[in-house]
Amino acid sequence: MTNEKASPKGAAVVIGVGAETGLGAALARRFARGGLRVTVAGRTPERLRLVAEQIAAAGGAVSVKVADAASEADVAALFDEADSDGAVELVAYNVGSNVAASALETTPELFERLWRQNAFGGFIVGREAARRMTPRGKGTILFTGATASMRARPPFLAFGAAKAGLRAVAQGLAREFSQQGVHVAHVVIDGVIEGDYAATNFAEYVRSKGPDGLLGVDDIADFYWTLHRQPRSVWTHELDLRPFKEPF
Template sequence: MEKTVLVMGAGDAIGSAIMRAFAGVGYTVVGARRNGEKLQPVVDEIVRTGGKAHGFSCDARNEEQVTELFAKIENDIGPLDSVVFNVGANVPMTMLDTDTRKFTKIWEMATLAGFLTGQAAARLMSERGQGSIIFTGATASMRGAAGFGAFASAKGALRNMVQSLAREMGPQNVHVAHVVIDAAVDTEWIKGMLPDYEARKANDGVVNPDDLAQNYVWLHEQPRNSWTFELDIRPWNEKW
């Protein structure tokens, strides 16, 4: 039986790196994002190097689409060993500039989508008595900074929800974990935003997505006598 991993929110940086990391140790990987056609490059890369990968379109905020995606994977590809929720929702704005529509959209992306993904995974894994569900968090999961009120409220809510899920699923032999990425990750967005990007990268001051992704594999493969709930990650020189 294929060992299958779903990355919900498989973007060009962290999500794709997680797909490559799991594929590199023999898992069949499935990536999902709103525009699934954007996954073709990473799917082709994994297949070209001998792995197995699939890409699908899914709006993680839509319960019907999430349900259909999980059913398709289970029926056509294989039972899910791990599900990673990695949907991004970082939209900086001041509280005074945040209207109801923007606030709600950020909450839907970071919190509601996490609930729908986690619930769908938990239903399957609790029946089988095994698996892992891993959620990507951020600095905003732990504290709110100026200009990130909506994002912090949504990420903080996600973290609290994941704590509840972990306590419910642990006795079912399902490992639930939360990864706090307290740093800048090497993406095109970060490259354009940081004036000292090149200097930081040369000094290992920016998180490499492929190095980061290895932590997700490690969390999934942990023995249950020493599960980690929360893992915080930052470069050696990051202030915290």
């Protein structure tokens, strides 16, 4: 498949890359196919290596950076390396895990951990990206949201609060930096993403949904790329994606 060149020396950073079948890996593959040099970042070196090898085997330019998105020092070091030549034009924040717990079972530690992964980490990454993009007057920052971004329901109170916080971060960044040429968008993933995690943990649910009943990671990645390539006269801030069978 031929590359769709975005810019001669453009670069992208995907933060929150895990399994090869996950959304972070799909985003990295899509951005590399679009012609960007991609830095894949996450906390598990082996997973990052496997994703990077897959991208390199397809002819993409890729590098690996182990980083904790909730660590200001890690994020600053990540951007210093990835943006050393002022080339980062696209950043995707795809961090955040879900934990099912009733309100009475939610500990302060769990609540804070999910908040740090989502809202706090999104703020740190978004701030560092905007700090580098605004002097150049261009760039795209994309945040992965969830159904919980819009409505908190048991047993996901903590996750809902965390994702709603991330959505607020995205809104605030968009309103502050869009007129300086930085496109900030929040993508609501309203449904279950197809992949090994869903197949292992929700096997019966996956079977019940049938063909095209889950969100395909490569299809999601195509929409992230579309957001990045949007003309400035028609920028989207929030996009919701869901399978055709998903009620809403």
